[in-house]
Amino acid sequence: MRWCAILLPAMLYAAVAAAEVPVPSPPRGDGAQCVEPTEVMRRDHMKFLMHQRDETMHRGIRTTKHSLVECLSCHTRKDDEGRFVSINAPGEFCQECHAYSGVTMDCFGCHATTPRQPTSRSAQSLGRLLSDTSFRLHIQP
Numbered sequence: 804m805r806w807c808a809i810l811l812p813a814m815l816y817a818a819v820a821a822a823e824v825p826v827p828s829p830p831r832g833d834g835a836q837c838v839e840p841t842e843v844m845r846r847d848h849m850k851f852l853m854h855q856r857d858e859t860m861h862r863g864i865r866t867t868k869h870s871l872v873e874c875l876s877c878h879t880r881k882d883d884e885g886r887f888v889s890i891n892a893p894g895e896f897c898q899e900c901h902a903y904s905g906v907t908m909d910c911f912g913c914h915a916t917t918p919r920q921p922t923s924r925s926a927q928s929l930g931r932l933l934s935d936t937s938f939r940l941h942i943q944p
């Protein structure tokens with residue numbers, strides 16, 4: 804009788820734990836492969852990003868291989884209406900693992916979380932018009 808009182812709750816607990824503890828499964832990226840072998844990316848992506856950041860910010864070197872902007876082009880998904888979902892939303896690529904591992908990062912306070920959409924032709928010409936000095940002189944009071 805007594806073993807039952809001990810063992811049964813333990814068995815139940817194990818069953819519940821097995822069902823509830825999720826292992827992160829980030830959505831697969833687009834394309835055949837990542838910018839480095841997957842194993843390497845899993846372990847070292849933060850090092851590549853920080854290194855790339857230093858290269859760009861302090862030395863003015865711009866490459867695309869480890870660019871944060873590039874990650875978005877393969878690791879964001881679209882919703883049912885065809886709009887990009889934030890790469891850092893719950894269940895999406897970056898957040899899926901980080902939530903599991905308790906990682907917090909501030910990168911997306913400044914960096915975009917969806918790929919840049921091509922601006923429409925009319926928006927581009929409006930931008931040109933607004934930056935044109937003679938046009939600005941006309942509208943200034």
Ligand code: HEC
Pocket residue numbers: 852853855856859860866869870871872873908909910911912913914
């Ligand atoms: C306070 C705002 C801010 C925060 C926070 C921030 N960045 Fe940046 N980051 C910038 C700016 C501004 C640039 C320069 C943008 C450019 O010139 O392309 C930059 C450039 C970069 C670059 C080089 C450009 C590229 O995409 O290759 C990388 C990589 C990068 N940041 C990664 C990160 C990572 C990783 C984090 C989080 C750990 C982070 N940043 C947090 C503002 C920020």
Ligand code: HEC
Pocket residue numbers: 829831832833834835836837838841844845848851852868869870871873874875876877878
């Ligand atoms: C050309 C598309 C592409 C680009 C760009 C890209 N990735 Fe990937 N990434 C993939 C693919 C595809 C996989 C899965 C490969 C596999 O299953 O072996 C992957 C896998 C990963 C993984 C491992 C995921 C897992 O399931 O364990 C990480 C982490 C990762 N990428 C981070 C990044 C970061 C950070 C960047 C930007 C510096 C980036 N990726 C840029 C396509 C890309």
Ligand code: HEC
Pocket residue numbers: 827829845848849852874878890896897898900901904906907908910
């Ligand atoms: C396969 C799981 C996985 C994916 C996918 C993933 N990360 Fe990570 N990331 C981790 C883990 C685990 C750590 C903590 C590693 C450590 O503490 O040594 C981490 C740490 C980081 C750090 C360092 C945070 C800090 O302050 O120490 C940055 C920056 C980062 N990830 C950026 C990204 C970005 C950007 C993406 C999406 C493009 C991404 N990661 C996707 C697992 C992942």
